Amino acid sequence: SQKIEQNSEALNIQEGKTATLTCNYTNYSPAYLQWYRQDPGRGPVFLLLIRENEKEKRKERLKVTFDTTLKQSLFHITASQPADSATYLCALDMDQGGKLIFGQGTELSVKP
Amino acid sequence: EADIYQTPRYLVIGTGKKITLECSQTMGHDKMYWYQQDPGMELHLIHYSYGVNSTEKGDLSSESTVSRIRTEHFPLTLESARPSHTSQYLCASSVRGRTNEKLFFGSGTQLSVL
Numbered sequence: 071s072q073k074i075e076q077n078s079e080a081l082n083i084q085e086g087k088t089a090t091l092t093c094n095y096t097n098y099s100p101a102y103l104q105w106y107r108q109d110p111g112r113g114p115v116f117l118l119l120i121r122e123n124e125k126e127k128r129k130e131r132l133k134v135t136f137d138t139t140l141k142q143s144l145f146h147i148t149a150s151q152p153a154d155s156a157t158y159l160c161a162l163d164m165d166q167g168g169k170l171i172f173g174q175g176t177e178l179s180v181k182p
Numbered sequence: 183e184a185d186i187y188q189t190p191r192y193l194v195i196g197t198g199k200k201i202t203l204e205c206s207q208t209m210g211h212d213k214m215y216w217y218q219q220d221p222g223m224e225l226h227l228i229h230y231s232y233g234v235n236s237t238e239k240g241d242l243s244s245e246s247t248v249s250r251i252r253t254e255h256f257p258l259t260l261e262s263a264r265p266s267h268t269s270q271y272l273c274a275s276s277v278r279g280r281t282n283e284k285l286f287f288g289s290g291t292q293l294s295v296l
Contacts, residue, residue, distance in 0.1 A: 074224070113274070113287025115287070168213050168283035168285060169215070169240070
């Protein structure tokens with residue numbers, strides 16, 4: 071069956087450390103993979119997109135990797151800050167005109 | 183900041199009532215979507231539209247209906263609300279960028295049916 075899995079347990083880290091979030095999927099062949107941030111009671115906000123033929127993408131303190139052999143994406147936040155505390159969602163993009171398939175998200179808490 | 187608006191933010195109603203959740207965007211996007219999300223769970227696509235007078239059902243079966251008479255407006259209607267419809271409803275729009283689509287979401291409507 072088709073499945074997307076993100077760390078189900080909340081991730082608690084100390085300010086200044088690097089947060090690493092995992093997204094694994096089975097029985098999908100996404101053309102792209104997207105990451106979103108969602109704050110409580112709000113809609114998700116787009117962060118980064120990576121193509122299937124890209125290994126790594128960076129944007130300021132964010133880094134995403136995409137391994138189509140392992141069927142896994144890793145999302146890193148370096149020099150984390152309390153303001154980074156939120157739920158992070160990965161979404162598979164099958165290149166079907168914006169119809170994304172979302173994981174359940176990982177809640178990140180950065181303590182000062 | 184995305185220019186996509188949903189009203190109401192919160193709605194508590196009784197079983198059997200007809201409700202309409204409003205969604206408007208000012209970005210001129212042709213594509214719009216409705217997702218449903220329960221606490222701690224994935225977003226599930228319930229409806230989408232690729233333009234005026236075009237609507238399709240998503241992967242998750244829903245008793246709701248949608249319409250797209252104007253580009254900027256994509257309302258969702260429940261003819262007879264039930265407690266099983268209690269959920270958060272998120273509206274989104276998208277545009278194809280240099281690489282691919284990214285979604286812009288509204289703040290959502292939290293619906294509670296008693």
